[in-house]
Amino acid sequence: MSFIDGARRAGQPASRVLVVGALLAMVASCGIGNSSSTGTQAPASVPQPAVAKPTAYPLTIDNCGRKVTFDAPPKRVVLLNGTSVAEVESFVVLGLQDHILANSQSYEVSDDPSFVDKIKAIPRANLKLNENFEVPREQVLALKPDLVISTWSGGFDDKIGSVTRDQLDAAGIKSYVTPSNCANGDLNARPEDKERYAKQSVESSSELLMGLGEIFDVQQRAADYVNKARADIAAIQREVAGRERKSVLVVYPGMSMMNNNGLPAVFGGGIADDIVTRAGGVNPFAGKTNTQLAEINAEALASARVDVLVVGLFQPGEKADVMAQDLFTKFPSWQASKTKTFTSVSDSFYLGPLNAIAIRKIADAAR
DSSP states (O other), X not given: OOHHHHHHHTTOOGGGOOOOGGGOOOSOOOOOSOSOSOSBBOOOOOOOOOOOXXXXXXXXXXXXXXXXXXXXXXXXXXXXXXXXXHHHHHHHHTTOGGGEEEEXXXXXXXXXXXXXXXXXXXXXTTOOOOTTSSOOHHHHHHHOXXXXXXXXXXXXXXXXXXXXXXXXXXXXXXXXXXXXXXXXXXXXXXXXXXXXXXXXXXXXXXXXXHHHHHHTTOHHHHHHHHHHHXXXXXXXXXXXXXXXXXXEEEEEGGGGGGSTTSOOEEOOSHHHHHHHHHTTEEOTTTTXXXXXXXXXXXXXXXXXXXXXXXXXXXXXXXXXXXXXXXXXXXXXXXXXXXXXXXXXXXXGGSSSTXXXXXXXXXXXXXX
16 A cells, blocks of 8 residues: 555545655665664765756657657646645746646645745646546546646556546647656556666655756756755765764654554655665664555554654644654653654655755754
């Protein structure tokens, strides 16, 4: 069961189940970091700069094994839901909001508070999500977009009432899937796409930005943003280099529907491990699949080494200090409970353009 499946089966409103596709990997992470909570951080490597060049149209790209050709930057884009905000937030940082015809992605809390209002200002075109929290086929086709974007391949599955990529092709409409999620929802995904999905990391967020930058001919904006984020993250990694690594547990209490034992959702594997590692910590549940994470019980949490607690904020009105204290009371054996050491994150911990914020907040808490 993926995090998306868990949220959907729990029947949560779409605005309250926005778990980014980066957290949906059903495979073990690529081993970024070590499951041991001892040792020190190695010095950070110098990030390679992203290089921008003007887009030459017609532009043909390979997206999940499909050739997609753009004759010009798309002007009427529909963003499918997919319980994600990675795509709409990437449009925001690239200044592409005016290219969006209809957006079905939203999040009511953000580690960049300005994003909430910026996303609310983007047209929704009266989109109504179906029982699978996706935009129905008929609504998409009626809007006559020139590009439809899904955070995962499963967003184009007719079994959930969505329009398929073949149906869009027949209507002369382009389609695009976030590259690191090509294998998510596609049982026939190519080996290279399965590997990319299994190895999601902070660089997957950069890949999405650079891909959109190429399609919309704003590659310099994308490169500038990516290079700034890489530099910020590298600076943090230099700060934590040589420091003893602390065990960092990341939980989202508001996503308890994703844990079969009614506990806060525990995040591990893929980009979750990468963020914690870059912040100078180690995830006590590193490398776990979503299936394994969903089965974590109170005993497993109680016995985990937790030096720093990271509370994920999911819904408006959630109070990180209140939720942290509740967990400290329930799990007094944690070192974090004894020192009251915690921080909070929201969307910066997902696939998307804000990962540097999560890394900074965790690094600061782990000092």
